[in-house]
Amino acid sequence: MIQRVLSWFQYLAVLVRKEFLVIFSDPANRIVLFAPVLIQSLLFGYAATYDVNRVDYAILDLSHSQTATEFVAKLDGSGIFQRTATLENSQQITSVINNREALAVITIPQDFEQKLTQQQASPIQVIVDGRNSSTAGAAGSYIASIVQQFNQQRLKNTAPLNIETRIWYNPNHESRWGIMPSLIAALSMMQTLLLSSLSVAREREQGTFDQLLVTPYTPVHIMIGKALPPIFVGLIQSTIIFLIILFWFQIPMQGSIGLLYLGLISFNVAVVGVGLSISAIALNMQQAMFFTFLLIMPLMLLSGLLTPVQNMPQVLEIATYINPLRFGIDLVLRVYLEGAEFSQVKYDFVPMIILTCITLPLATWLFRNRLS
Template sequence: MKLYLQQLFFLCQKELIALVKDPRLKFMLVVPPILQGFLFGYAANYNLEEVPYAVVDESHGALARDLVAHIDAAPAFSRVVTLTSPTEVADWIDSGDILLAVVIPQDFDELIERGGQAPVQVIADGRNSSIAGLATGYVSQIVSAWNAQRMDGSGIAIEARTWYDPNQETQWNFVPSLMAMISFTQVMLLAGMSIAKEREQGTFDQLLVTPLHPSQILIGKAVPPVLVGLFQAVAIFCIARFWFQIPCAGSLMAIVWTLIFFMVSSTGLGLSISAISENMQQVLIYVLVLMIPMALLSGMATPVANMPQVLQAFTYIDPMRFAIDAVRRIYLEGATLFEVRWDFLPMFLIGAVTIPAAGWLFRHRTN
């Protein structure tokens, strides 16, 4: 056992040195996680910061002007143009200059003064349905607040509270999830490339004639990518915590142990890719083919509950789904490892299938 561990240590050391000294891999280890951390933090933003809009005021009454003033006062809204007819709205929306138009009818003031309901039409650009929905929702909130103020605050007042993300910032949802996604990508990519690279360079046959057991080669090829993935996850954590100022409610060690378990359980996928690939180009193709659907099914961008039942069933074989759920709960909720224990069971089962499969493929391809 001592000799086995000693040989395994030297093989892991050799793999780490090869990773660090390769200029291409060195760039891939450092730049992508930092770049993606900032890109997801700034670019992947579902918060609506700017709403250019137009006003069509056919009433010209005092109440109509007061309502428009409330919309203008909203931080996200900026009036681009004041139109005279609803027929002019189409050209402005088609050109992309405005996101929506607020149309106030001629009898607006008269209807309200008589105690009736005055319709206000909101015409939104539906080419991006999520943004259009947010914008019209903002207008509805402003109109509701205006109604409440006009009625001296009588009636129902809604006081909303959002747990774990008080300001509903998209960054709080995306950036912590990157810790799982980036580490998974690195395990898949580096584990696959390590053997494919040796095949291309002609050193894989030399590795096979060494007094190393196939299990040592598998473990030695798996440990460095796990360490690299863990390093990159910590870099993403630092970006989330110190740059974007997203408070971590849970334990850093709980996140680390979750990621280690996740990467070990999913190592079999990367090793299986390495066993069936003849060169690094094939590894890249296999990783891309797997990563896109796995990322979509992970629930990182859209809730799993919103997916069709068939796709929800496929998410159970996606280890990234359970890792992202566990990391989010630990980071944002402050959950303990015991509280996210049910996320570990699917990851364990996936690892129990993929790691032996990778070992079988490795022995099959080397015999």
């Protein structure tokens, strides 16, 4: 029994070594195939927009005055702001922002109306989630615009309101802070997906696929042997990007490195499952590259990298649930910028695990049919 297990792993090691030799000795001069312009243009038109047509916000009204009620009604009636929570105390703000229940939390102080009636400036506090800097900036601008309108219409004879804004997780409001950590998942996905999708297709095109029929390799051997090298390469790329972000751009890491890499491993395994399924279907490298580039752009557009998922049409928002990149980016951002723990990001693992449980058995089944 032990000898059989050792023999199984020896076969696997040989196949993995062979895959690494192919990957690292290949000059990687791949021909870029025709991309489906129609699908990409539709996705750009619907998904790739920086216009913010909905801002989820929470209100903490400590005043409970008539003027505060009118101000909140002004927000609710704007057509842009959607109230998702009415808070009772300031301790609830952290959970609302961390759980992405609200992009902004507006706090109206207890002496709000009293100061206004005494001709004193009465500040309201706006806390904005800065993990998506472009959306946070737009939300802040919309709130400022509504405050200005409220001052002109309601407070003609009293002191104006002021806004005190604090941006969490991105204190300097730099777009780089939201974009760069996302690339830890996004860039590794492209390389991992391409390498895994070309693996079996390369065997067929080079005429070596039929040789697997006379080897002791099982479909499980082939699947694992061809999955490990792309996962390894993806993790190397993620590490390089991570080090550049941390040391060159000096964006501080708030969370656990172990949790970050656990998420990256789960993400890369899910992506490899998709790539191996493509590779098992494609008859040659040309088809594999075509299917890969057909898939990469929708995955990017529907990931939340370019625009928040909440701003997409409902049909596209539902489609993002089968996109591992959406949850990979969300996990990386929350761990890197927010310092989230496993209990806070555990639901990002679920879609990636489900996708893995579907695609890897599918790839194995396709290999078995090809080898039979």
